[in-house]
Amino acid sequence: MAELTQSTPPAKSVLEIPLWQVRLRLLWRSLKTNLALFAENPIGLVGVAIIAFFFMFTIIHPILMNTVWDKNTYDPVVGYDAEIPFHPAPPSAKHILGTDPLGRDVLSQLMWSTRSEFILGLVAALVSVVIATTIGAITAYYGGFIDNFFMRLADIVIMLPYISILIVMSALFDLTLPVLALILGILGGFGGTTIIIKSQALTIKVRTYIEAARVAGGGDFHIILRHIIPNLMPLSFLYMMFAVNGAIASEAVLSFFGLLNIRMSWGLMIYTSSYSGYLLDFQKWWLIFPASLSISMLCAAFYLVGRAMDEIINPRLRKR
Amino acid sequence: MCADEVVREPLVQVEGLRKLFPLTSGLFARSSDYIHAVDGINFSIRDGESLALVGESGSGKTTTGKLLVRLLDPTSGSIRMRIDGYERDIAKLRGAELKGYRRHVQMIFQDPYESLNPRRTVYDTIAEPLVVQGIGDIAEREQLVAHYLELVGLAPPDTFMFRFPHELSGGQRQRVAIARALVVVPSFVVADEPTSMLDVSIRTGIMHLMQNLADQMGVTYLYITHDLAVARYMSNNLAVMYLGKIVEQAETEEVLAKPLHPYTKALLSAVPVPDPEFKRSIPDIKGSIAKPINPPPRCRFFDRCPLAEKVCEENDHPPLEDKGGGHYVACYLV
Amino acid sequence: MSETVLRVDDLTMHYTTRAGEVSAVNNVSFSLQRGQSMGLVGESGCGKTSVAFSLMKLLPDNAHIKQGHIYLNGTDVVSLREEDMRKLRWSKISMVFQAAMNALNPVYKVGDQILEAMETHGLVETLQSAREHIASLFELVGLDPKLMDQYPHEYSGGMRQRAVIAMALSCNPDIIIADEPTTALDVIVQDALLREMIELQKKLNMSMIYISHDIAVIAEVTERIGVMYAGRMAEFGSAVEIFKHPLHPYTFGLMSSFPSIVGEKRELVSLPGEPPDLINPPSGCRFHPRCPYATEICSQQDPEFKDLGGDHYVACWHPLEAN
Numbered sequence: 001m002a003e004l005t006q007s008t009p010p011a012k013s014v015l016e017i018p019l020w021q022v023r024l025r026l027l028w029r030s031l032k033t034n035l036a037l038f039a040e041n042p043i044g045l046v047g048v049a050i051i052a053f054f055f056m057f058t059i060i061h062p063i064l065m066n067t068v069w070d071k072n073t074y075d076p077v078v079g080y081d082a083e084i085p086f087h088p089a090p091p092s093a094k095h096i097l098g099t100d101p102l103g104r105d106v107l108s109q110l111m112w113s114t115r116s117e118f119i120l121g122l123v124a125a126l127v128s129v130v131i132a133t134t135i136g137a138i139t140a141y142y143g144g145f146i147d148n149f150f151m152r153l154a155d156i157v158i159m160l161p162y163i164s165i166l167i168v169m170s171a172l173f174d175l176t177l178p179v180l181a182l183i184l185g186i187l188g189g190f191g192g193t194t195i196i197i198k199s200q201a202l203t204i205k206v207r208t209y210i211e212a213a214r215v216a217g218g219g220d221f222h223i224i225l226r227h228i229i230p231n232l233m234p235l236s237f238l239y240m241m242f243a244v245n246g247a248i249a250s251e252a253v254l255s256f257f258g259l260l261n262i263r264m265s266w267g268l269m270i271y272t273s274s275y276s277g278y279l280l281d282f283q284k285w286w287l288i289f290p291a292s293l294s295i296s297m298l299c300a301a302f303y304l305v306g307r308a309m310d311e312i313i314n315p316r317l318r319k320r
Numbered sequence: 321m322c323a324d325e326v327v328r329e330p331l332v333q334v335e336g337l338r339k340l341f342p343l344t345s346g347l348f349a350r351s352s353d354y355i356h357a358v359d360g361i362n363f364s365i366r367d368g369e370s371l372a373l374v375g376e377s378g379s380g381k382t383t384t385g386k387l388l389v390r391l392l393d394p395t396s397g398s399i400r401m402r403i404d405g406y407e408r409d410i411a412k413l414r415g416a417e418l419k420g421y422r423r424h425v426q427m428i429f430q431d432p433y434e435s436l437n438p439r440r441t442v443y444d445t446i447a448e449p450l451v452v453q454g455i456g457d458i459a460e461r462e463q464l465v466a467h468y469l470e471l472v473g474l475a476p477p478d479t480f481m482f483r484f485p486h487e488l489s490g491g492q493r494q495r496v497a498i499a500r501a502l503v504v505v506p507s508f509v510v511a512d513e514p515t516s517m518l519d520v521s522i523r524t525g526i527m528h529l530m531q532n533l534a535d536q537m538g539v540t541y542l543y544i545t546h547d548l549a550v551a552r553y554m555s556n557n558l559a560v561m562y563l564g565k566i567v568e569q570a571e572t573e574e575v576l577a578k579p580l581h582p583y584t585k586a587l588l589s590a591v592p593v594p595d596p597e598f599k600r601s602i603p604d605i606k607g608s609i610a611k612p613i614n615p616p617p618r619c620r621f622f623d624r625c626p627l628a629e630k631v632c633e634e635n636d637h638p639p640l641e642d643k644g645g646g647h648y649v650a651c652y653l654v
Numbered sequence: 655m656s657e658t659v660l661r662v663d664d665l666t667m668h669y670t671t672r673a674g675e676v677s678a679v680n681n682v683s684f685s686l687q688r689g690q691s692m693g694l695v696g697e698s699g700c701g702k703t704s705v706a707f708s709l710m711k712l713l714p715d716n717a718h719i720k721q722g723h724i725y726l727n728g729t730d731v732v733s734l735r736e737e738d739m740r741k742l743r744w745s746k747i748s749m750v751f752q753a754a755m756n757a758l759n760p761v762y763k764v765g766d767q768i769l770e771a772m773e774t775h776g777l778v779e780t781l782q783s784a785r786e787h788i789a790s791l792f793e794l795v796g797l798d799p800k801l802m803d804q805y806p807h808e809y810s811g812g813m814r815q816r817a818v819i820a821m822a823l824s825c826n827p828d829i830i831i832a833d834e835p836t837t838a839l840d841v842i843v844q845d846a847l848l849r850e851m852i853e854l855q856k857k858l859n860m861s862m863i864y865i866s867h868d869i870a871v872i873a874e875v876t877e878r879i880g881v882m883y884a885g886r887m888a889e890f891g892s893a894v895e896i897f898k899h900p901l902h903p904y905t906f907g908l909m910s911s912f913p914s915i916v917g918e919k920r921e922l923v924s925l926p927g928e929p930p931d932l933i934n935p936p937s938g939c940r941f942h943p944r945c946p947y948a949t950e951i952c953s954q955q956d957p958e959f960k961d962l963g964g965d966h967y968v969a970c971w972h973p974l975e976a977n
Contacts, residue, residue, distance in 0.1 A: 014478045015466060019458055022482055026441065208434035212500070215389050216449035217422035230439045376840035489928050519697040520867055524911040524924035546841065549870075549913035553922060576915050590845035592870035593916050594909065596893040600874070603845055608810065 037312045044308025050301035054114050054294070061111035069108065076112040077263050079104045088273075088284055098286040100269065101276035110290055113265045117248055117298060120181050125243035127185025128193060133236045135190070136197030137228045140205055141220065150194065157191040163253060170259035177262050180254070184247045193239050197232055204231045234313040241306030245299045252295045266291040329402065330364040331540045332388070332508060337361050337397035337411075339383055343613060356612045357383040359564030359620075360397065362640060367402075367507075370534065370541035370555035372572065374548055374587075378609055379561040381544045385510045387411075388542060389427045390418060401425070403507065423453050426501035428530075430513040432493035436485040442469070442496050443481045449504045468499040472529060491522035495529065502533060509534075510542045515550060527553060548591050552576060560584050563612045563620040565637055570647035580649040582625050619652070627653050658725075659828050659861050660686040660709070660747075665722035667708050674933035678704040680885045682722075683959060686829065686878075689859040691852075693876035693893070695869050695908075699929050701885040702865045703752065706831045709863075710749050711739045727828065745775045748822040749831040750815075753838060758806040758814060765802030768821045775825045791820040794857075796850050812843040819851070829861045836871065848875055869912055873897060878965070881905045884930050884940040887959060891966035901966065901973035903945045939971065947972050 080103040087103040097106035139147040255267025273287035343353035358380040365371045375381045386392045399410040429435035466477035472495040474480040515523040543554045559569040568581040586605035604626045619632040640648045667679040679701045694702040778784040789799035795816040836844040881889040889902040900906040910923035927944040942952040959969040
C-alpha cells in the first residue's frame with residue numbers, strides 16, 4: 001500500500017471535492033457492491049424478474065390504450081364490448097384474457113391495476129417502516145414508560161383480528177387508495193415490525209461506538225438520528241419488502257369484501273366475478289385465475305426479494 | 321524527582337469515588353444487594369503526567385474510567401478537574417455544562433472493532449466530536465481531520481479519510497480512535513486498554529504513538545490496563561486496584577521494584593516473563609477473586625491474603641497511607 | 655532417545671474464498687518428541703491455528719491440504735480417510751480450542767459431555783469406571799470431582815478452561831494442542847493454570863503444542879518454539895536458543911517489542927507495517943516489506959527452512975549474527 005508507482009499525474013485530492021459529492025460517490029459505490037451481492041442469489045433474481053414483468057404492465061398499458069386498443073372497448077373501468085353478445089366472454093383473439101361480467105377486457109383491467117397495486121404496496125410499506133423504525137429506535141433508546149406504552153400498543157395491534165379492524169375502518173373512512181395505503185401503513189407500523197426493529201435497536205444501543213458518541217458530547221437526538229437509525233436501515237428496508245407483500249394481500253381481501261372505494265384492482269376483479277355469481281365457476285377461469293395469480297405472484301416476488309436481502313444483511317451485520 | 325522540577329498542579333483529583341450497581345438478577349437477590357464496583361477511591365493526576373490503573377477483572381478499573389468520562393454517574397464522591405483555570409466537580413455536572421466538559425475529556429476504547437460505527441466513514445467518526453461541539457465549519461473540519469490523520473500516522477490522509485472501518489486493519493482503526501479522541505484537543509484522556517486487542521507487533525506502534533502525542537499535545541492520561549508490563553511503558557505512576565479499592569499507588573518503577581501490598585506482590589509474581597530461564601516465584605495468594613457484592617466491612621483482600629491477621633478482619637478496609645516518598649499502600653501490616 | 659510422536663513435513667494448506675485463495679500455511683515443518691512441549695507463536699493470521707486444525711484434520715470444506723505430510727506415530731494423516739481420522743482424533747491427538755469455555759454445551763452437565771467424548775471412542779466399559787476416570791481427570795486439572803454433575807454456567811472462567819482441558823485429556827491422547835488456553839483469563843488464574851498444565855504434561859509424559867501470541871507465556875511453558883509469520887515457519891528451535899539468539903529479524907523484532915516488568919526498562923522497538931494479506935502475499939520472503947535488513951534476493955526468492963545446527967532452524971537469507 002505504501003508503494004505508489006504512478007506514471008500518471010496524481011488524482012485530485014479528495015479534500016478538494018465538496019463533501020456532499022464525496023458522500024454521493026460513496027453511496028453509489030456501496031449500492032453497486034450491494035447489487036452485486038444481491039445478484040448472486042437466484043431467489044432474489046427471480047423476485048426481481050417478476051416485479052420487472054409486472055412493472056412492464058404499467059408501461060405497456062398506456063401505450064396500448066393510445067395505439068392498438070380502442071378506448072371505448074378496452075377501458076378497464078367503463079369499457080364495454082358491444083360486439084360480443086354475452087359477457088363474460090371467453091378468451092379470443094380480440095380479448096386475450098376474455099371479458100368480465102360487465103363486458104370489460106380482463107387483460108386491460110389486469111394491466112391497469114398493476115400501477116395501483118405498486119403504489120399501494122410501496123406507500124403502505126414506506127409508512128409502516130418509517131413508523132416502525134422511529135418508534136423502535138426511540139423505545140429502545142429511552143426504555144421506561146415510552147417503551148411500555150408502545151410495546152403494549154404493538155401487542156394490541158397484533159392481537160386484534162386484522163381483517164376485522166380493516167372492516168371497521170371501511171365503515172369509518174371512505175377507503176380510497178391513498179387512505180387505504182395510509183391505514184395499512186399505520187397498522188403495520190405499530191405492530192410486529194416495531195418489536196423486531198426495537199430488538200435490533202437494543203443491540204445497537206449497547207455498542208461501544210454509541211458510548212464513544214456520548215463521550216464526544218452527542219445528545220440523545222444525535223445518537224438516535226446519526227447512529228441508531230442508520231444502523232437500523234438495512235433491517236427496515238428488509239421489512240419494507242415484507243410489508244409490501246402484506247399490503248397487496250390486504251387490499252385484495254378488502255376488495256373481495258367490497259369494502260373499498262377503488263376504481264379497479266385485482267381484488268376488485270375477483271369481487272366483480274364473485275357478486276356476479278361466477279366465483280366457483282371454473283369454466284370461466286379467466287375471471288378468477290389471472291387476478292389471483294397476479295396477486296400471488298407479486299406478493300411472492302416481494303417476499304423473495306426480501307429473503308434475498310435478508311441473506312445479504314444478516315451475514316454483514318454479523319461481520320460488522 | 322529533582323529539586324528544581326516544577327511541582328505541577330493536579331489536573332484531576334478524585335475523592336471518595338463510589339459506584340454501586342443494584343443487583344436485580346438472580347432468584348434470591350434482594351433489593352438491598354449492590355455490586356460495589358468502585359468502593360471509595362482517591363487519587364490525583366498531575367497536569368501532563370499519566371497514571372496507570374491496573375487490576376484484574378472485577379477490580380473496578382474500567383468502571384472508574386467510565387466514571388471519569390461521565391458515561392456512568394457516580395453514586396457518591398467527587399471528581400475535581402481543572403478546566404480553563406477553573407476547578408469543577410465533574411460528578412455534579414448536568415446538561416449543557418456536561419456537554420461543554422466533554423470537550424476537555426475524551427476516551428479511547430479497548431475494542432477497535434466496536435468503537436467505530438461501521439456505517440460511518442473515518443471522516444465522520446473523527447469529525448463527530450467537532451460536529452457535536454460545534455467547532456468549525458465543514459472546510460475547517462476537513463482540514464482538522466486531515467491534520468490529525470497525519471498525526472496518528474494514517475498518511476496520506478486522502479486515502480484514509482473516506483474509508484469505512486471494515487476497510488481498515490485493527491491497528492489502523494485504533495489510530496482513528498486516537499485521532500477522534502484528540503481532535504478536540506482535550507486536557508485529559510482516559511485510555512481503556514487500547515492495545516489489548518491488537519497484535520503484538522502493532523501494539524508497540526500504538527503505544528509509541530500515544531506517548532509521542534501525549535508529549536506533543538501535553539495531554540494527561542489515565543491508562544487502564546490489566547497488563548503490568550504495558551503499564552510500565554505507558555505511565556510514570558501506577559495504582560493497583562482490587563475489588564473496587566486502590567491498594568497501592570506510587571511511581572511505576574517504585575511499585576515494580578518494591579511492591580508493598582501483598583496483592584501487588586502476588587500480581588507481579590504472576591506475570592509471565594519472556595525469558596525461558598527466568599524462574600518466577602509462585603504468587604503468594606490463595607483462593608479466587610470474589611464478586612464485589614455487599615462486601616463485608618473488612619480489608620477486601622482479607623480472604624486471599626497470606627499475611628492476614630485479626631486486625632485486617634476487625635476493621636474496615638485500610639485507608640491509603642503514604643509509607644514514604646509518595647508510595648501509598650492500603651494495608652494494616654505494612 | 656525418545657521417540658518422535660509427530661513429524662510435520664512441508665505442510666501446505668490453502669483456503670478457497672470468494673476473494674481468492676488464502677495461503678494460510680506454507681511449507682511448515684517441525685517435529686515433536688514424546689513428552690516434549692512445543693510452542694507455536696505468532697500474530698493473528700500467521701497460520702498457527704490453521705496448523706493446529708490441519709493436524710487434527712478439522713478443516714472446513716473450503717480448506718485443502720495441498721502438499722506435505724503429517725506423521726502421527728508414523729501414520730501419515732494427510733491421506734487418511736475421515737472415518738480413520740475420527741478414531742485417532744481425541745484418542746491420539748486432541749485439542750483445547752481458543753475460547754474453549756464457549757465450547758461447553760450449556761444444556762448438558764460437564765461430566766456428561768466428557769462421558770460422551772469417551773463413548774464415541776469406545777472407552778466406556780461401565781458407567782462406574784468411566785465416572786471414576788472423569789473424577790481422576792478433574793482432580794488432575796485441579797477441579798473438585800463433585801463439579802462433574804454441574805452445568806457450565808455454574809463454573810467460573812478458569813474452571814471452565816480446566817474442564818475443557820480435562821475433556822481433551824479424557825481419551826489419553828499422546829499429543830494435546832492448546833490454542834490460546836489462557837488468553838481470556840486473569841493473570842493470577844493464568845499463572846495457576848500454566849503451572850498445572852506443565853505439571854500435567856510431565857506427569858502424563860504427554861506431548862503438548864501450545865499456541866499463543868504471548869511470547870512470555872510460551873517462554874515459560876515450552877521447551878521448543880516455532881515462530882510463524884504469514885503462514886510460514888520463520889524460526890524453530892529450543893526456547894532458550896530462540897530467546898538468547900534470535901536469528902530471524904521477525905523473531906528479533908517480536909522479542910524487542912514485548913514489554914517486560916523484569917529488568918531494565920528498555921526502549922521498545924515497533925515493527926513498521928502490518929502482517930500481509932495472505933491472498934496476495936509479498937513475493938519472496940513474506941517478511942521482506944517490513945524487514946530492516948531486506949535485500950534484493952529477499953523480495954525475489956523465498957528462503958529455505960535451513961537447519962543451522964544446535965536445534966535451530968531459520969528461513970532467512972540474512973539470519974542475524976548471534977551477538
